Amino acid sequence: MVTGQCADVLQVIRERQPVPSFELTANLAIPEAAARVRDLRAKGFNILTVILPEFEFRGVIRRNVALYSLGVPEWPAPGFLGEEGQA
Numbered sequence: 623m624v625t626g627q628c629a630d631v632l633q634v635i636r637e638r639q640p641v642p643s644f645e646l647t648a649n650l651a652i653p654e655a656a657a658r659v660r661d662l663r664a665k666g667f668n669i670l671t672v673i674l675p676e677f678e679f680r681g682v683i684r685r686n687v688a689l690y691s692l693g694v695p696e697w698p699a700p701g702f703l704g705e706e707g708q709a
Contacts, residue, residue, distance in 0.1 A: 624665065631658040631690075635669065639691035644679045646690075659690055666702040668693035 624632055631652060635641050646655035659669050670693045677687035693699070 624662070627652050627658050628661050628665075631655060632662055632667065635690050635692055640672065640689040641691070642674075642677060642679065643688040643690070644677070644684065648679070656688065663699065666698040668696055668699035668702075 630650065631646060634646065634650065638645075643655050646652045646658075652658060659671070663669055670691050672689045672691075674687045674689060675685065677684050679687070
């Protein structure tokens, strides 16, 4: 089960992907967005990250910004269940 900030992050990624990390931290008040993404990955979600060298946010160029999106399949991430999870 996904609850709290992890649920918020997952919902936003599902609805608006790709989502820049600044949207999660600044607009949604999730200060440790990368940690929540890590938590979701630990639960088996296939969250993809692309690092942009430059990204404009609120009129300012930011460097090395993460964009988060969901891979296919969304869950479980490829290899998450190990060989015993293969059909």
